[in-house]
Structures are given as structure tokens and as C-alpha cells.
Amino acid sequence: MGSGNEAWLEQARREVPPRKLAKQMAIASAACGVFGREGYARASVDTLAAEAGISTRTLYNHFPGGKAELFRTVVSWTSGEVAQAQLARMAAVLDPERPPRAEDLERELVALARAFVGLLADYPNHFALVRHIHAEVDHVPAEVLAAWRDAGPGAAGRALADAMASLAAAGLLDVHGDPALAAQHFLALTSHLIVQLSSYGVLPLAPAEADRLITGGVAAFVRAYRAA
Amino acid sequence: MGSGNEAWLEQARREVPPRKLAKQMAIASAACGVFGREGYARASVDTLAAEAGISTRTLYNHFPGGKAELFRTVVSWTSGEVAQAQLARMAAVLDPERPPRAEDLERELVALARAFVGLLADYPNHFALVRHIHAEVDHVPAEVLAAWRDAGPGAAGRALADAMASLAAAGLLDVHGDPALAAQHFLALTSHLIVQLSSYGVLPLAPAEADRLITGGVAAFVRAYRAA
DNA sequence: ACCGAACTACAACGAGCGTTGCACTTTTTA
DNA sequence: TAAAAAGTGCAACGCTCGTTGTAGTTCGGT
Incomplete structure (x- = not known):
């Protein structure tokens, strides 16, 4: 031991081994499906480990806090992932630098709503997990809940509010003083309504019916918020 | 035994003892709170019995199917109760025989929205249970789910659609061909939005903020649906 | 090829759960 | 008041689960 040992310690502390992180994300990804399917109480550690293709002992090596720590990790991890995807879709449809022409406004908003609703189909595990978060709100640590709220619905809401403000500034919408x-x-008129009527995407909603809801919701929104 | 016994049997079969029914409803009412607080998996039979003030053995005497049968009973029982309350509030605000004057329309709709939102505060157990139903949709028997959906949100939606049709017939709204x-x-613009932002009534939402959401939502609805 | 880290299989533990049977007490009812 | 119905307390069963220790195995970096 001596200077060599010290150098090693210093390096180990500095560099977070990317190998471990990748594995932990893989475990968390698999756990997201299990927690979404079964809920926290029903999800057993054996199932979580099996779904990740590892032994229960390895799971405890990566998450010394056991099931609870894994759950916390999964919540913050998937929220970030989905929120990022949502922001990306929003940026793809509504470029704040180039506001749409007035006659294209409704079409663009329909595209945006379709993109949001598409998230439900593309991240079923995540939204199943969200259902359980809503249900077990009393048993989830307050800090975890706050972090999830801020990274998930909060971030999306803020970004969409900015977009609404942009459209108002371009003279396309009248947000009545409250873009948020x-x-x-x-x-509420688009994705929340579809979430409600399809029970969080569980009930099969005919594509034609979903489209009718989306276009109808956007039409109502435009009637309520179009610039005078 | 003999003719006396036969008469007794006949009577017993004819009359559903109201005593048992009352007790079972009391048990179900207490169980609603426990299931809503803990969820199905976490709720233990001991807790359910203690909350109802009975022994576990008595619980099994009333519900031979055990926890599962009790849960099914609770779901259908509370849904009916709350749906009935919702219909009552709707009838109290919107009398189909006497449509409001045009200048009172928005005020009446605000009153209606307030009545709906008030359900959240008045039946917290029920809505906590609904959160768990949403989350565990895969584990709830399909028939129970269908019955709940029909008696709960379905009934309310149909009644409200009728009310919208009435307002349209009175020339106060333009429902654009789809009152439902x-x-x-x-x-979506009123109670669903408040449910979403307050996490099913768990997050404390300042009364002033709730009122701002309600009036804002109704205002947007009126802008989107007022008769031209 | 080697060394250390990561991983696995296995067994065990303590606790909690749903459910049932049994003997006993209370309440209702005729 | 006496029979019958309803309720109680207790013990027990079998099962699942979360978690940990240990000894042996695989694997990545040097």
C-alpha cells in the first residue's frame, strides 16, 4: 500500500463505473414492467430478478435498499425518459421559431395531440406504473413523488405552456392571460380524455374512435382559444 | 318437524333477512376505507375486520368468498352510492323542465362543476378506491369492472349528455352534433382537470386555486360550446 | 493466463398473510 | 324463557415473501 493505493482510491471515487450503471438501468427497465403489471405490493423480488435475467442476490448487490430502493429508482428513471420523449415530440411538431400559418393551426394541434396520445401506446409500462403511483400516493415517499411530479407532468406542462404563449405571441391564440x-x-381535452375513456390505455379504443376524440377535442380547444 | 318445518323453510327462502343485509353493508362501508387506503394486496383481513368492529371469523361468515368477495361487493356498492349522489346533485342544479336564462348559463354551469368537484371531498374513500381500481385493472374481474363502469362513470356521462342535449334544445348551447x-x-375541463392536478384529491389544492380552475374551465367550455 | 470483481445457486430465517375448525358466549326471536 | 342464530377468541395450517449468508462459478481487464 502507499501512494499507489491512494491513487487507486482517488480514481475509483472520481469515476462512476459505466458498467454498473448500464446494468442498473437494465434492471430498472425490466422492473418497470413488473411494477407496472403487478404493482409494488404484488411484485416479488424473485419476479423482478427473473425479469431482469439475474439472481435475487445480484439485485441486492446493485440495490442494497432492496425492493423499495429499486422502486424509487424505477420511478425517477422512467419519468425522465418519457418526459424527454414528450418534449422531443413537442419540439418536432411545434417549432417555436416558425409558428404555423393560421389556416394550419388546427391541423398542427391535431398532430401534437396525436403525438401525445401516441406516448400511451409507446410506453405502456411507464403509464401502467403511473397508475400505481396515483393509487399508492400515500405509500410513496413524498420526495420521490415530488421529484416524479416535477420531472414528468410538470416539465411537460411547463413546456406546453411556453408553446401556448408562443402561439399567442404570434397572434394565433388568445390564451386569456393564462398560457399555463x-x-x-x-x-384535458385530448390526452387526459382519452386516458380516462380507455382506462389508461387498458381498454382497447378503436383507432377511429380515438381519432374522433382527438379531432373533436382539438376543435373544441380551438373554438375556446382561437384569437378573436 | 313436519308441516311446521316446511312452512319455516318457505318463509326463510322468501324473506331476505334485512338484518344480515344491513350488517354486510356496514362491513362493506368500513372495508371501502381500508381498501382505498391500502389497496387490495396490502389490505389484510384482520384490518378489514377490525375496521368493521367484528372478528375475522364473522367476516368469513358474511362473505364466504373471503377478501375477494368482499372487494367485489365494496366496488359495486360504493359505485352505486356515489353515482346516485352525483345524479342527485345534477338534478338539483339543472332542472330539465326549466332551462336557465342565457345570462345565467355560465353561473349555472359553474355551480354544476362545483357540485361535481365537491364529490371528491365528500366521498374520499370511494375515490381512493377508484384509484386502485384504475391501477389494478388487470387483476379486477372483467365483469366487476364492467358493472362498475356502467353504474359509475357511465351513468353520470349519460345523464350529463342528456342535460347537454336539453341545453342545446333550449338554444343555449351548440353541441356540434354530439351531446355526449x-x-x-x-x-374534462372541470373535474377531470382538478382530479389530475390534485392527484385524485390527495394533494391539497388551495380553495382559491380550485375555484380559479373551475371558473376558468367553465369559461373555456362556454367559449367552445355556446350557441352562435 | 491470471486476479479480482461480479455473479450464481442454495439454504435458511422470521414474519405476515388468508383461511379454517372448534369450543364458547352473546344476542335475537318465538 | 328456551331454542336458534349470530358472533367471538384462539390456535393452527400452509403458503409466500423479503432479506441475508455462504461457498462456488463466471467473466472482464491486464
């Missing part, structure tokens, strides 16, 4: 509320109303 | 969709949009 306009953003919430847009979500 | 207008009803869903009303719910």
Missing part, C-alpha cells in the same frame, strides 16, 4: 391554463385545457 | 362529447369535454 390553456396548456392544461389542451391536455 | 360535449358532456365529456365539460367533465
Whole structure:
């Protein structure tokens, strides 16, 4: 031991081994499916380990806190992933630098709503998990809940509010002094409504019916918020 | 035994003892709180019995199917109760025989939205249970789910659609050919939005903020659906 | 090829759960 | 008041689960 040992310690402390991180994300990804399918109480450690293709002992090596720590990790991890995807879709449809022409507004908003609703189909595990978070809100640590809220619905809401403000600045919408509320109303009339009627994507909703709901919701939104 | 015994049997079969029914409803009422607080998996039979003030053995005497049968009973029982309350509030605000004057329309709709949102505070156990139903949709028997859906949100949606049709017939609203969709949009802009932002009533939402959401939602609805 | 780290299989533990049977007490009812 | 119905307390069963220790195995980096 001596200077060599010290150098090693210093390096180990500095560099977070990427190998471990990748494995932990793989475990968390698999756990997201299990927690979403079974819920926290029903999900057994054996099932979680099996779904990740590892032994229970390895799971405890990576997450010394056991099931609880794994759950916390999964919640913050998937929220970030899905929120990022949502922001990406929003940026793809609504470029704040180039506001749409007035006659294209409704078409663009329909595209945006379709993109949001598509998230439900593309991340079923995540939204199943969200259902359980809603249900077990009393048993989830407050800090975890706050972090999830901020990274998930909060981030999306803020970004959409900015987009609404942009459209208002371009003279396409009249947000009636509250772009954040306009953003919430847009979500309520489109994705929230579909979430409600399809029971979080569990009930099969005919594509034609979903489209009718989306276009109808956007039409109502435009009637309520179009610039006079 | 003999003719006396036969008469007794006949009577017993004819009359459903009201005593048992009352007790079972009391048990179910207490169980609603426990299931809502803990969820199905976490709720233990001991807790359910203690909350109802009975022994576990008595619980099994009333519900031979055990926890599962009790849960099924609770779901259908509370759904009916709350749906009935919701219909009552709707009838109290919107009398189909006497449509409001045009200048009172928005005020009446705000009153209706407030009545709906008030359900959240008045039946917290029920809505906590609904959260768990949503989360465990895969583990709830399909028949129970269908019955709940029909008695709960379904009944309310149909009644509200009728009310919207009435308002349209009175020349106060333009439902754009789909009174049911207008009803869903009303719910989405008012109670659904508040449910979402307050996490099913768990997050404390300042009364002033709730009121701002309600009036803002109704205002947007009126802008989208007022008769031209 | 080697060394250390990561991983596995296996067994065990303590606790909690749903459920049932049994003997006993209380309440209702005729 | 006496029979019958309803309720109680207790013990026990079998099962699942979370978690940990240990000894042996595989694997990545040098």
C-alpha cells in the first residue's frame, strides 16, 4: 500500500463505473414492467430478478435498499425518459421559431395531440406504473413523488405552456392571460380524455374512435382559444 | 318437524333477512376505507375486520368468498352510492323542465362543476378506491369492472349528455352534433382537470386555486360550446 | 493466463398473510 | 324463557415473501 493505493482510491471515487450503471438501468427497465403489471405490493423480488435475467442476490448487490430502493429508482428513471420523449415530440411538431400559418393551426394541434396520445401506446409500462403511483400516493415517499411530479407532468406542462404563449405571441391564440391554463385545457381535452375513456390505455379504443376524440377535442380547444 | 318445518323453510327462502343485509353493508362501508387506503394486496383481513368492529371469523361468515368477495361487493356498492349522489346533485342544479336564462348559463354551469368537484371531498374513500381500481385493472374481474363502469362513470356521462342535449334544445348551447362529447369535454375541463392536478384529491389544492380552475374551465367550455 | 470483481445457486430465517375448525358466549326471536 | 342464530377468541395450517449468508462459478481487464 502507499501512494499507489491512494491513487487507486482517488480514481475509483472520481469515476462512476459505466458498467454498473448500464446494468442498473437494465434492471430498472425490466422492473418497470413488473411494477407496472403487478404493482409494488404484488411484485416479488424473485419476479423482478427473473425479469431482469439475474439472481435475487445480484439485485441486492446493485440495490442494497432492496425492493423499495429499486422502486424509487424505477420511478425517477422512467419519468425522465418519457418526459424527454414528450418534449422531443413537442419540439418536432411545434417549432417555436416558425409558428404555423393560421389556416394550419388546427391541423398542427391535431398532430401534437396525436403525438401525445401516441406516448400511451409507446410506453405502456411507464403509464401502467403511473397508475400505481396515483393509487399508492400515500405509500410513496413524498420526495420521490415530488421529484416524479416535477420531472414528468410538470416539465411537460411547463413546456406546453411556453408553446401556448408562443402561439399567442404570434397572434394565433388568445390564451386569456393564462398560457399555463390553456396548456392544461389542451391536455384535458385530448390526452387526459382519452386516458380516462380507455382506462389508461387498458381498454382497447378503436383507432377511429380515438381519432374522433382527438379531432373533436382539438376543435373544441380551438373554438375556446382561437384569437378573436 | 313436519308441516311446521316446511312452512319455516318457505318463509326463510322468501324473506331476505334485512338484518344480515344491513350488517354486510356496514362491513362493506368500513372495508371501502381500508381498501382505498391500502389497496387490495396490502389490505389484510384482520384490518378489514377490525375496521368493521367484528372478528375475522364473522367476516368469513358474511362473505364466504373471503377478501375477494368482499372487494367485489365494496366496488359495486360504493359505485352505486356515489353515482346516485352525483345524479342527485345534477338534478338539483339543472332542472330539465326549466332551462336557465342565457345570462345565467355560465353561473349555472359553474355551480354544476362545483357540485361535481365537491364529490371528491365528500366521498374520499370511494375515490381512493377508484384509484386502485384504475391501477389494478388487470387483476379486477372483467365483469366487476364492467358493472362498475356502467353504474359509475357511465351513468353520470349519460345523464350529463342528456342535460347537454336539453341545453342545446333550449338554444343555449351548440353541441356540434354530439351531446355526449360535449358532456365529456365539460367533465374534462372541470373535474377531470382538478382530479389530475390534485392527484385524485390527495394533494391539497388551495380553495382559491380550485375555484380559479373551475371558473376558468367553465369559461373555456362556454367559449367552445355556446350557441352562435 | 491470471486476479479480482461480479455473479450464481442454495439454504435458511422470521414474519405476515388468508383461511379454517372448534369450543364458547352473546344476542335475537318465538 | 328456551331454542336458534349470530358472533367471538384462539390456535393452527400452509403458503409466500423479503432479506441475508455462504461457498462456488463466471467473466472482464491486464
